Amino acid sequence: QAVVTQEPSLTVSPGGTVTLTCGSSIGAVTSGHYPYWFQQKPGQAPRTLIHDTSNIHSWTPARFSGSLLGGKAALTLSGAQPEDEADYYCLLSYIVGRPLFGGGTKLTVL
Amino acid sequence: EVQVVESGGGLVQPGGSLRLSCEASGFTFSNFAMSWVRQAPGKGLEWVSAISGDGGSTYYADSVKGRFTISRDNSKNTLYLQMNSLRAEDTAVFYCAKTLGPYATHPDYWGQGTLVTVSS
Numbered sequence: 705q706a707v708v709t710q711e712p713s714l715t716v717s718p719g720g721t722v723t724l725t726c727g728s729s730i731g732a733v734t735s736g737h738y739p740y741w742f743q744q745k746p747g748q749a750p751r752t753l754i755h756d757t758s759n760i761h762s763w764t765p766a767r768f769s770g771s772l773l774g775g776k777a778a779l780t781l782s783g784a785q786p787e788d789e790a791d792y793y794c795l796l797s798y799i800v801g802r803p804l805f806g807g808g809t810k811l812t813v814l
Numbered sequence: 815e816v817q818v819v820e821s822g823g824g825l826v827q828p829g830g831s832l833r834l835s836c837e838a839s840g841f842t843f844s845n846f847a848m849s850w851v852r853q854a855p856g857k858g859l860e861w862v863s864a865i866s867g868d869g870g871s872t873y874y875a876d877s878v879k880g881r882f883t884i885s886r887d888n889s890k891n892t893l894y895l896q897m898n899s900l901r902a903e904d905t906a907v908f909y910c911a912k913t914l915g916p917y918a919t920h921p922d923y924w925g926q927g928t929l930v931t932v933s934s
Contacts, residue, residue: 740920742859749909749924750851750859793859801873801919805851805859 706730706798708806715812716784724809725776726794732775737796739777741770744808745790753792754779781811789813816840816923818848818893820910823928830900834928836893836910844868844888847913849921850895852906852930862908863895867916878904900932 707729716722726739733739741754754760754770757777767783777794794806822834836848849864863884864873872884883896893910907929911921 738920740922744859749926750921751924752922755914755920755922791858795859795861795920797919801864801871802875803861803919805861808858 706796706804708794708796708804710792710794710806710809712807713810713812715814716781716788718784718786718813720784721780721782722784722811723773724779724781724792724794724811725773726778726796726806727776728796728798733772733777733796735772737777737798739770739772740795741768741777741779742793742795743788743790744793750793784813786813816912818910818912818923818925820908820925820928823908823930825931825933826900827934828900828902828932830932831896831898832900832930834895834897834908834910834930836895836925838891838893838910838912841912843886843891845916847916847918848886848893849911849913849919850884850893851909851911851921851924852904853909853927854903854906857906860906861919861921864913864919865893871917873919897930900930902932904930905932906930 709727742750744750758770850862865884907927909927910925912923
């Protein structure tokens with residue numbers, strides 16, 4: 705069974721740029737995996753930031769963007785704010801009807 | 815405004831059963847698949863199950879297949895998760911989520927969750 709990989713933790717300076725990645729243990733991530741990105745702050749439900757690789761929602765801050773980078777899905781935060789400190793999860797589709805979450809990245813803004 | 819509100823969580827003994835509900839509003843319920851995702855205390859997210867908009871297609875994670883049953887009542891705009899043979903490792907916050915299409919499985923718009931605790 706595939707494993708979805710994410711950096712366990714990352715740190716970014718306020719105003720800085722950071723890229724979180726989402727890889728697959730069985731090959732390159734493509735748009736056919738329909739990558740999603742979620743943000744979860746302590747004590748809150750997750751919320752979806754990016755769907756289908758790079759599509760944002762109306763509530764997604766413009767400083768977040770999604771892409772494919774070097775065989776992985778990527779979430780880039782440009783101009784980090786203190787309120788961006790959170791856990792970030794990606795989700796990939798492999799077998800139809802069996803999406804898999806990554807283990808999550810704890811992002812610190814410091 | 816889209817809303818999904820879970821209910822039905824609580825304390826149950828190992829081997830017991832529980833049914834979660836998720837009441838939806840603010841969108842045409844039957845046009846969208848719905849999904850359940852859980853999160854064990856201090857752990858990451860785990861996709862659990864999804865059901866198509868018409869209820870004709872259902873999907874399960876291997877960890878719950880044969881024990882959990884997802885269903886929906888489109889006349890009541892309500893999603894259900896029947897959980898049987900519960901184990902300690904099923905202890906988690908269960909989130910209901912609207913997807914982006916009638917046959918999608920990825921959660922997109924999330925509820926606030928309901929806590930299920932399996933313990934004697």
